[in-house]
Every structure is written in structure tokens, then in C-alpha cells.
Amino acid sequence: MKADINIKLKTVLFVEAGEKMKYKLASQGIIKLSDAVLSVFNEYRQLEKGDAEAGGTLLGRFILESSDIVIDKVTVPMERDIRKRCYFKRNREDHQKVVYSIWEESRGTCNYLGEWHTHPEPHPTPSSHDLKEWEKVLENTVYDAEELFFLIIGTKSIGVWVGNKASLKIKKLTRC
Numbered sequence: 281m282k283a284d285i286n287i288k289l290k291t292v293l294f295v296e297a298g299e300k301m302k303y304k305l306a307s308q309g310i311i312k313l314s315d316a317v318l319s320v321f322n323e324y325r326q327l328e329k330g331d332a333e334a335g336g337t338l339l340g341r342f343i344l345e346s347s348d349i350v351i352d353k354v355t356v357p358m359e360r361d362i363r364k365r366c367y368f369k370r371n372r373e374d375h376q377k378v379v380y381s382i383w384e385e386s387r388g389t390c391n392y393l394g395e396w397h398t399h400p401e402p403h404p405t406p407s408s409h410d411l412k413e414w415e416k417v418l419e420n421t422v423y424d425a426e427e428l429f430f431l432i433i434g435t436k437s438i439g440v441w442v443g444n445k446a447s448l449k450i451k452k453l454t455r456c
């Protein structure tokens with residue numbers, strides 16, 4: 281039922297960031313955010329006092345013959361999500377539907393890679409609630425990779441964390 285899925289994949293370029301949005305992976309390789317994804321994040325930044333948190337899931341590809349990963353699709357806030365100034369809870373079912381449909385359309389090449397949400401602060405750090413939620417996601421989500429990524433979109437920068445499914449350890453990635 282594609283018509284029921286409220287998917288908004290924006291294609292406007294995020295000029296300021298572009299090529300710069302690469303982060304070193306813990307093992308080897310890099311993770312890159314596509315311009316289309318950056319443009320979506322840009323749009324949901326909490327720049328105004330009344331702006332509520334936004335969030336969704338991350339989808340992307342493992343680049344062949346390298347250890348690189350590119351996040352090139354995201355799901356965006358949907359009607360049944362809970363959005364407050366300092367709180368975001370996505371409706372699992374609704375986002376999952378979109379994740380599945382993107383995965384299917386890509387013939388299994390575009391995979392679920394983690395979660396993103398915004399914070400009303402310039403350079404974001406995860407709250408204790410975020411860390412607990414990420415741990416739950418690592419424990420409960422079914423996915424192929426050993427790691428998942430967690431992004432927080434601040435008003436001035438994006439923080440990227442990686443979580444290991446086996447150890448449940450969460451580590452911040454540095455930009456490269």
C-alpha cells in the first residue's frame with residue numbers, strides 16, 4: 281500500500297556541508313551522509329523556539345570492495361510520532377513500513393542502519409534517555425550488520441555515534 285506511506289525524500293542540496301560530512305568508522309572506512317539526507321536534516325533543525333524534535337530511521341548502503349557506508353535515505357516525522365520540544369518518539373510500525381518498502385524497492389541493497397533525531401542545542405550530546413533507547417534498539421532490532429548508527433542533529437553540527445550489537449557499547453565518531 282505505497283499510497284499510505286508518508287515518505288518525503290527531499291532532493292534539495294545542502295550546500296554548506298556537502299563533501300565534508302564524513303566520519304571515521306571505528307574499525308576502518310568511513311560513513312558518509314549524502315547531500316539529500318543532509319538537506320532533510322537541515323530542514324528539521326530546531327532553529328526556532330517553538331520547533332519540536334524530529335527524527336526517524338537511517339537507511340543506506342555498504343559500498344562494494346570497501347569498508348565505507350553511505351547513508352542516503354531517511355524516514356522523516358510522521359503523523360503518529362510523538363514530537364515535543366525535547367522529546368521524540370517515532371511510531372515503530374509506520375517507520376518500519378517505509379524502511380521495508382525502501383529495502384524492497386532497492387532489492388535489498390538499501391538497509392536499515394539506525395536512528396536519527398534533532399536536539400535544540402548547537403552541538404548535540406545524547407541524553408541518558410537517548411542512550412537507554414539506543415541500547416534498546418541495539419538489543420531488539422533485527423538487522424544484518426554488527427553495528428548501528430545514531431545521529432543527533434543539532435542546530436550547528438551533527439553528532440554521530442555507533443553502537444555495537446554484541447557489546448552494546450556506544451562510541452562517538454569523529455569527522456574526517
Ligand SMILES: [Zn+2]
Binds near residue numbers: 399
Ligand atoms: Zn535526544
